[in-house]
Amino acid sequence: MNLYKLHHLIWFCVVFGIICNILVVLKISRDARNFKCFQKIQKVVEKLLLLQFVEPIYVSEVIEKESPEIPEIYNKSLQTMLFSFVTDGIGNKLFEVISLLGIAKTLKRRPVINATNPDYMQVLYADIQPLFPKLVEQFSLELIPDHFITRERISWGKCCMFDDPKKLQSLKDQYLILEGHYFQSYKFFHHLRSQIRDWLAPSKRMALKAAAVIPEKSKNDFIICTHIHRGEPPYNNHRKPSDPRFTRVATEYLVDIYEKSHSRISVVVLGDDLNFVNEVFTQSIKSNTSSYTVITVPILKPEIDLAISRIFCDVFLLTAPTSTFGWWLAYLAKKEAVIYYRDIEDSKDEVLRELEPVDYYPKEWRTLKTDKDGSIRL
Ligand SMILES: *[C@@H]1O[C@H](CO)[C@@H](O)[C@H](O)[C@H]1NC(C)=O
Numbered sequence: 514m515n516l517y518k519l520h521h522l523i524w525f526c527v528v529f530g531i532i533c534n535i536l537v538v539l540k541i542s543r544d545a546r547n548f549k550c551f552q553k554i555q556k557v558v559e560k561l562l563l564l565q566f567v568e569p570i571y572v573s574e575v576i577e578k579e580s581p582e583i584p585e586i587y588n589k590s591l592q593t594m595l596f597s598f599v600t601d602g603i604g605n606k607l608f609e610v611i612s613l614l615g616i617a618k619t620l621k622r623r624p625v626i627n628a629t630n631p632d633y634m635q636v637l638y639a640d641i642q643p644l645f646p647k648l649v650e651q652f653s654l655e656l657i658p659d660h661f662i663t664r665e666r667i668s669w670g671k672c673c674m675f676d677d678p679k680k681l682q683s684l685k686d687q688y689l690i691l692e693g694h695y696f697q698s699y700k701f702f703h704h705l706r707s708q709i710r711d712w713l714a715p716s717k718r719m720a721l722k723a724a725a726v727i728p729e730k731s732k733n734d735f736i737i738c739t740h741i742h743r744g745e746p747p748y749n750n751h752r753k754p755s756d757p758r759f760t761r762v763a764t765e766y767l768v769d770i771y772e773k774s775h776s777r778i779s780v781v782v783l784g785d786d787l788n789f790v791n792e793v794f795t796q797s798i799k800s801n802t803s804s805y806t807v808i809t810v811p812i813l814k815p816e817i818d819l820a821i822s823r824i825f826c827d828v829f830l831l832t833a834p835t836s837t838f839g840w841w842l843a844y845l846a847k848k849e850a851v852i853y854y855r856d857i858e859d860s861k862d863e864v865l866r867e868l869e870p871v872d873y874y875p876k877e878w879r880t881l882k883t884d885k886d887g888s889i890r891l
């Protein structure tokens with residue numbers, strides 16, 4: 514009898530429990546706030562899943578190391594004057610420090626940056642390290658007393674001509690400083706190209722940000738990247754800003770070429786002046802326009818541009834042919850990217866006086882010339 518009652522009681526409790534649970538669940542799902550919160554959580558979960566999905570694709574683009582080399586430790590040291598490293602933009606900074614690495618390798622010396630110079634340390638850790646942590650690791654930061662140092666002049670007074678450092682190979686001096694300016698020739702470091710691409714590869718975070726800038730529907734298009742550089746007025750005649758007409762006409766010239774082999778083309782415009790970009794690509798300059806999508810990059814951050822170039826640019830066009838940051842974007846573009854640049858004779862940049870085109874532009878890069886009627890040819 515007692516057992517029979519207990520049995521009923523247990524059943525009653527189980528059924529009551531189930532009904533209570535159902536009521537609670539119904540209440541929760543009817544409660545709009547809770548429901549929104551649940552949706553939010555679900556969105557976050559979806560985003561995380563998406564990231565997991567996106568990440569391997571874009572991150573794998575970034576890793577292309579060919580031969581992981583064990584760095585040799587050389588016992589003689591090399592420094593350069595780092596003339597523009599402290600004051601100039603990221604493009605000039607990169608030329609100086611990457612050339613230091615290239616020349617050090619050529620001369621079998623240890624690349625050294627003067628650790629007692631507070632400006633060098635500031636730039637290295639505030640400007641370079643956040644963008645390129647691996648690059649900073651390539652230098653030995655040392656304190657070398659002045660009276661031990663041997664000084665030699667190379668690349669003196671000219672920004673962009675190659676002055677072969679091999680002539681200093683026989684120097685026996687332990688501590689060498691090269692006094693020279695800018696070192697803007699790829700010949701100083703091209704022998705390290707694959708390592709340079711590794712040292713300057715975008716971080717995973719930047720790769721994902723870049724992937725977020727390019728719309729989903731354009732990601733698999735053939736992508737032509739047009740780089741523009743304007744700077745601030747009064748414009749610099751030494752290294753001239755992009756010309757609107759050239760920018761538009763040359764971009765369309767490239768679209769016409771690549772349309773023949775690719776059905777979908779997108780143009781990604783990278784650069785420092787959004788107003789200029791919008792003017793050039795919304796107002797018609799040429800009467801007949803080919804069909805292509807223009808994507809502008811609203812976030813003006815060099816690290817985003819570098820990641821976009823590395824991951825997405827199949828073709829890269831330099832409209833301001835002596836922009837040093839543009840040069841680096843092109844050098845670091847997708848591995849098989851084809852690079853075009855405006856002929857510096859046409860743009861009449863005054864820097865031509867101290868720039869030797871064969872030293873400044875890698876020989877695979879292609880020159881675009883402008884005819885008198887404004888049309889473009891190779
Ligand atoms: C440089 O290397 C040589 C041979 O490896 C060694 O004899 C010499 O002491 C080293 N010099 C310095 C300053 O470390």
Ligand SMILES: *[C@@H]1O[C@H](CO)[C@@H](O)[C@H](O)[C@H]1NC(C)=O
Nearest residue numbers: 627629630631657658659662
């Ligand atoms: C290193 O930097 C310090 C501080 O600017 C300077 O006094 C010293 O001469 C520099 N040494 C060399 C070898 O350039």
Ligand SMILES: *[C@@H]1O[C@H](CO)[C@@H](O)[C@H](O)[C@H]1NC(C)=O
Nearest residue numbers: 765798799800801802803804
């Ligand atoms: C524009 O395109 C049309 C047809 O596609 C063609 O007949 C015409 O010659 C073109 N005009 C120019 C200026 O290229």
